[in-house]
Amino acid sequence: MSDDVQRNEQPDAAHPTGGVPVATMTDPHMQPYARHPARAEAVTGLLLLVGVLGFAAYGAVYFVNGSTQWQAVSLGIGFIAFGIGLTAWGKYLLPQGPFVEERHPLAASQAERDALGAAIVDRGRLVFRRRGFLGGLLGLGGAVMGVVLAFPAIRSLGPLPKKTFDHTHWRRGVRLVDIDGNPVHYTDLETGGVLTVFPEGHVGDAMDQTLLIRPGGPLPGQTQAAPIVTAPGRETWGPQGYLAFSKVCTHAGCPVGLYQKATSQLLCPCHQSLFDVGAGKPAVPVFGPAPRPLPQLPLMVDADGFLAAQSDYHEPVGPGFWERS
Amino acid sequence: MSAATATPATREGATQRRSPTRLSTGLDGTLRWLDERLGLAKGGRTFLDKIFPDHWSFLLGEIALYSFIVLVATGVFLTLYFDPSSKEVVYHGAYAPLRGIRMSAAYASTVDLSFAVRSGLVIRQMHHWAADVFLGAIAVHMCRIFFTGAFRRPRELNWMVGVTLLTLGIVNGFLGYSLPDDLISGTGIRIAYSIILSIPLVGSYLATLTFGGQFPGNGSIIPRMFIAHVLIIPAIIAALIGAHLGLLVRQKHTQFAGKGRTEHNVVGIPAYPNFALKTQGFMFVITGVLWAMGGLAQINPIWQFGPYEAYKISYAVQPDWYMGWLDGALRIMPSWEFVGFGHTIPFEIFLPAVLFPGLTFTLFYAWPFIERRITGDRAEHNLLDRPRDRPRRTAIGAGALAFYFMLFCASSTDVLANFFDVSLNLVLWSFRVLVVVVPVVVALLTYRICKDMAGLSGVGKRKRPVVVRRSATGAYMTEPAAPRPGDGHEEPEPEPVPTFVQLDEEEPEPPGVRRVARRV
Amino acid sequence: MSSAAPSAPARRRLRLATALPGLVVVAAALIGLFASPSAARSDTASQALRMDATAPITYSAPSSPQQIAAGDVLFQQNCASCHGADASGGVGPNLRGLGAATIDFWVSTGRMPLANAAVQAVRKPPRFNRQQTLDIVAYVNSLQPPAPGRVGIPTVDTAGANLAEGQSLFVLNCAACHTITGSGDALANNFSAPTLHKATATQVAEAIRTGPGNMPWFGPNELTDQQVADIVAYVKGPIQHPDNAGGVGLGGIGPVAEGFVGLLVGVGGIMLIAYWQGERA
Numbered sequence A: 001m002s003d004d005v006q007r008n009e010q011p012d013a014a015h016p017t018g019g020v021p022v023a024t025m026t027d028p029h030m031q032p033y034a035r036h037p038a039r040a041e042a043v044t045g046l047l048l049l050v051g052v053l054g055f056a057a058y059g060a061v062y063f064v065n066g067s068t069q070w071q072a073v074s075l076g077i078g079f080i081a082f083g084i085g086l087t088a089w090g091k092y093l094l095p096q097g098p099f100v101e102e103r104h105p106l107a108a109s110q111a112e113r114d115a116l117g118a119a120i121v122d123r124g125r126l127v128f129r130r131r132g133f134l135g136g137l138l139g140l141g142g143a144v145m146g147v148v149l150a151f152p153a154i155r156s157l158g159p160l161p162k163k164t165f166d167h168t169h170w171r172r173g174v175r176l177v178d179i180d181g182n183p184v185h186y187t188d189l190e191t192g193g194v195l196t197v198f199p200e201g202h203v204g205d206a207m208d209q210t211l212l213i214r215p216g217g218p219l220p221g222q223t224q225a226a227p228i229v230t231a232p233g234r235e236t237w238g239p240q241g242y243l244a245f246s247k248v249c250t251h252a253g254c255p256v257g258l259y260q261k262a263t264s265q266l267l268c269p270c271h272q273s274l275f276d277v278g279a280g281k282p283a284v285p286v287f288g289p290a291p292r293p294l295p296q297l298p299l300m301v302d303a304d305g306f307l308a309a310q311s312d313y314h315e316p317v318g319p320g321f322w323e324r325s
Numbered sequence B: 001m002s003a004a005t006a007t008p009a010t011r012e013g014a015t016q017r018r019s020p021t022r023l024s025t026g027l028d029g030t031l032r033w034l035d036e037r038l039g040l041a042k043g044g045r046t047f048l049d050k051i052f053p054d055h056w057s058f059l060l061g062e063i064a065l066y067s068f069i070v071l072v073a074t075g076v077f078l079t080l081y082f083d084p085s086s087k088e089v090v091y092h093g094a095y096a097p098l099r100g101i102r103m104s105a106a107y108a109s110t111v112d113l114s115f116a117v118r119s120g121l122v123i124r125q126m127h128h129w130a131a132d133v134f135l136g137a138i139a140v141h142m143c144r145i146f147f148t149g150a151f152r153r154p155r156e157l158n159w160m161v162g163v164t165l166l167t168l169g170i171v172n173g174f175l176g177y178s179l180p181d182d183l184i185s186g187t188g189i190r191i192a193y194s195i196i197l198s199i200p201l202v203g204s205y206l207a208t209l210t211f212g213g214q215f216p217g218n219g220s221i222i223p224r225m226f227i228a229h230v231l232i233i234p235a236i237i238a239a240l241i242g243a244h245l246g247l248l249v250r251q252k253h254t255q256f257a258g259k260g261r262t263e264h265n266v267v268g269i270p271a272y273p274n275f276a277l278k279t280q281g282f283m284f285v286i287t288g289v290l291w292a293m294g295g296l297a298q299i300n301p302i303w304q305f306g307p308y309e310a311y312k313i314s315y316a317v318q319p320d321w322y323m324g325w326l327d328g329a330l331r332i333m334p335s336w337e338f339v340g341f342g343h344t345i346p347f348e349i350f351l352p353a354v355l356f357p358g359l360t361f362t363l364f365y366a367w368p369f370i371e372r373r374i375t376g377d378r379a380e381h382n383l384l385d386r387p388r389d390r391p392r393r394t395a396i397g398a399g400a401l402a403f404y405f406m407l408f409c410a411s412s413t414d415v416l417a418n419f420f421d422v423s424l425n426l427v428l429w430s431f432r433v434l435v436v437v438v439p440v441v442v443a444l445l446t447y448r449i450c451k452d453m454a455g456l457s458g459v460g461k462r463k464r465p466v467v468v469r470r471s472a473t474g475a476y477m478t479e480p481a482a483p484r485p486g487d488g489h490e491e492p493e494p495e496p497v498p499t500f501v502q503l504d505e506e507e508p509e510p511p512g513v514r515r516v517a518r519r520v
Numbered sequence C: 001m002s003s004a005a006p007s008a009p010a011r012r013r014l015r016l017a018t019a020l021p022g023l024v025v026v027a028a029a030l031i032g033l034f035a036s037p038s039a040a041r042s043d044t045a046s047q048a049l050r051m052d053a054t055a056p057i058t059y060s061a062p063s064s065p066q067q068i069a070a071g072d073v074l075f076q077q078n079c080a081s082c083h084g085a086d087a088s089g090g091v092g093p094n095l096r097g098l099g100a101a102t103i104d105f106w107v108s109t110g111r112m113p114l115a116n117a118a119v120q121a122v123r124k125p126p127r128f129n130r131q132q133t134l135d136i137v138a139y140v141n142s143l144q145p146p147a148p149g150r151v152g153i154p155t156v157d158t159a160g161a162n163l164a165e166g167q168s169l170f171v172l173n174c175a176a177c178h179t180i181t182g183s184g185d186a187l188a189n190n191f192s193a194p195t196l197h198k199a200t201a202t203q204v205a206e207a208i209r210t211g212p213g214n215m216p217w218f219g220p221n222e223l224t225d226q227q228v229a230d231i232v233a234y235v236k237g238p239i240q241h242p243d244n245a246g247g248v249g250l251g252g253i254g255p256v257a258e259g260f261v262g263l264l265v266g267v268g269g270i271m272l273i274a275y276w277q278g279e280r281a
Helices: A036-063 A067-091 A110-128 A132-159 B026-038 B041-049 B056-079 B105-116 B121-150 B157-176 B185-198 B203-211 B221-251 B271-294 B321-332 B347-375 B391-409 B411-420 B424-455 C010-034 C065-079 C102-107 C131-141 C164-175 C201-210 C225-239 C255-278
Strands: A022-024 A099-102 A192-197 A210-213 A243-246 A258-260 A265-267 A274-278 A282-288 A299-301 A307-309 B088-089 B102-104 B263-269 B338-340 B343-345 B466-470 B476-480 B500-502 C055-060 C153-156
Touching: A036 A067, A036 C010, A067 B121, A110 A132, A110 B105, A210 B343, A265 B102, B041 B271, B056 B121, B056 B271, B056 C255, B088 C065, B088 C164, B102 B105, B105 B121, B121 B157, B121 B271, B121 B321, B121 B391, B121 C255, B157 B185, B157 B321, B157 B347, B185 B203, B185 B347, B203 B221, B271 C255, B321 B347, B321 B391, B321 B424, B321 C255, B338 C164, B347 B424, B391 B424, B411 B424, B424 C010, B476 C255, C055 C102, C055 C225, C065 C131, C102 C131, C102 C153, C102 C201, C153 C201, C153 C225, C164 C225, C201 C225
Parallel strands: A022 B500
Antiparallel strands: A099 B263, A192 A210, A210 A243, A258 A265, A265 A274, A274 A282, A299 A307, B088 B102, B338 B343, B466 B476, C055 C153
């Protein structure tokens, strides 16, 4: 049967259906896909039944506060079985087709497009006929509105950076404290020890965080340890075998918490930037994507034997940014 | 057409029977009510007859669609329990090892959702698995569109809508798994801050504006991520999915070449009842698989990670899989930073995390036009290519896939080094080489394979088995086996969808029932 | 369906049909109530209050003459070839004065004896039983008094441990190398931080107090004995017996494994259903 339409829609003897396509179940297109429809029906019914039971089972599991795993199994089986049953129904028990429909060109004729274009242009001309200055004001209004609407959308979000990236809270004489706020005495760390420290009064600060390591401790029988010089000009920065570096990785800002004591290196866990530390080695990146050494905090031992900073870091800590020079 | 109903003429001996073709009063009344207000009778019947080609690879987009529906449904549930606040609280909830620890309200509410809300953990994990599957389905769907050339005229617009959906999906996924403010995802947010910071000229402004100051900001990042994740981006995604499906319905689906299939028709199954039933079943299956995964396979066990603190870090920290290509790019990038003229451009971040994805998505958007320029093919295409018939496009696509896959693997350098017991340094250097070499090799191999396949007939088609019989006298004979449905061997010629179906042979057509042909 | 009112039997059938779903659910709930497994999910390891009574760690060193003599024999047979007959070093480092904890850690985890000194020593089945291990420890410890800070074998009492404190300390000091779930990971230059899932309480405390290999050394002025006990309790508890309430733990390495499962099982599994559902031509 083709799709030819007879405009005669009244049924008569010659055209009992009014010339409109009517399919009967003998048509091969109307046959179900399954070669054994009764079997397919039974399987589909079984799947749907399992689905129903699964749904109900979930209700029971929920009611008795069953474990997450029982919840998953019950409702999961319910949904999956039910879904496969429905799909099997649609695939095996319904007319297999295949059916066809015609595509129709999307585009209209060139004449239609011309008419549309003419409508836009001509009516536009009506609007702006000898009123060019109005059009200019329209454009100006749109531009100014666009600019000022950006103010609450963007500027109100937060503060401007100003100089906040250039300094931390470390100052001369500020003691190093651990996460509990206890100051660090120079006898506290063993040789090869590591500790996360903050400036006193700013425990937990994201940009102040500093990694204190002790690559060199006192020799057996001694109480004092030799200082460590990482670079020329930093002779006093590493007293008693201690070194302090910014814990904020110069690559993407992750805390550089991994101290490889035996190889005297700091490894950043995020992208595996590796920094050499020790005598003559001011946390220079030797591997991985970090571009700059970790800034070193100049240390000193105050009168009571506690470690303190000599000053702030000599450069901005953390990853690079445009204004960093 | 008037709505007058002719009275059934009496025939001798005819018993008063219900006509199977008379509509029930209920349905008739409803349809009239809707038709008078929406005018949907004509369009409705056209839609019910709409033909959907039924190849299995056309269902990949449906996986994404139904995963999205699961995401919205489970997401609504989660919003009823999640507290999008960075305010510090002390935990006193159901999970003992965290009691007494200070954490953000966001993290605490997520832990409590996982342990103190019935079915909360299943739904939370189902939501996370659905996100992974959503983006995985988009990826395979996009590959199908690409390798079969379905993005060609008139479907370039739909391709671009699809690329936008991919981008938004990736962003929303990142925002979503960062909401619980646990140690691992918080590290990702820290890296995101540094990425924003790395943008020349405006980076520091954008960073402090978005976060409310120097990292970690004034705490507003969590509520901002929340509203972007549950409202702004899903609304755009939903609208774009509507456009995506609308374009599909308007332009009709593409199809592979075959019996009775031309550039000017569509062959397949009608929307109602075949497609409706199958797609509904598929939706239940997807929901079931995601629900089962949600309770059987643990994902993002944030109670084991602890809350995020800016000075704490864990090793083996990877982002979710769809961000892996960016993390891999960050790891293998050499440390090229430009310092000069009083300014710094940190290319070691800016290039892999900003410029590279920008270039990637620009290329994705532009591909239909690039291919059109290269091949000079400006015709409309409704029949799909077999990938082997377009060896250059297939090779380029395979090479691109290999490239992104190498980057994705590069995100696990430390895990791979540990698992295979090789040096971390060696693994990193290997990836720097592999990322260049492997795509080229894959592209060349693919081109070769396509060329070889195109030369052979019947490649990829299921072979018809041969049945060997033996006669009583001992002679062997062979005959082809009975055809199986779906082989395409014994398919009838496609027919238009019949407007009416006469289910029962014995029932003659009652006179006077109005039948109306569809206005073409 | 006709427009006539349904007959009485049809009415009954209608009512049953609408009531059926509800009946099924109620029946299942009743069955579940009596037949389904455990009720509420059991709570994770409950938290004891901090008790100040006993010392959290006691240090001891084996020192009886029989142990020293037996240890001498074992040492000469198994260790002297690398560490020298008097343990002062050779191919292997000087072991004198390192304290009982150091020797016990390396031997009881099976790291020593070590076949190939060029690669990092990793945990393997120990060659010696506990008695023999203590003998070797006794012998080496007898050669020279332990240097300051070199402790004896720790016996950890976790009864008074504070899990929350342990969690906090673990994340701050240990997770950067051993990962937040204690799975271990690769370090630079061919080293690795091992998994913590097989360590005994004593071994955890020994590692913290002696800093083996690339691991930093945490002395008593940095971490008190109570803090070490807290960390040990956290490792023996949530690290080694994680609460995998969500299902299969997938190795505890996070999104790498999850991505594999999501793509292969999730997307792949559903694609198989799609392959069954659609045409194949």
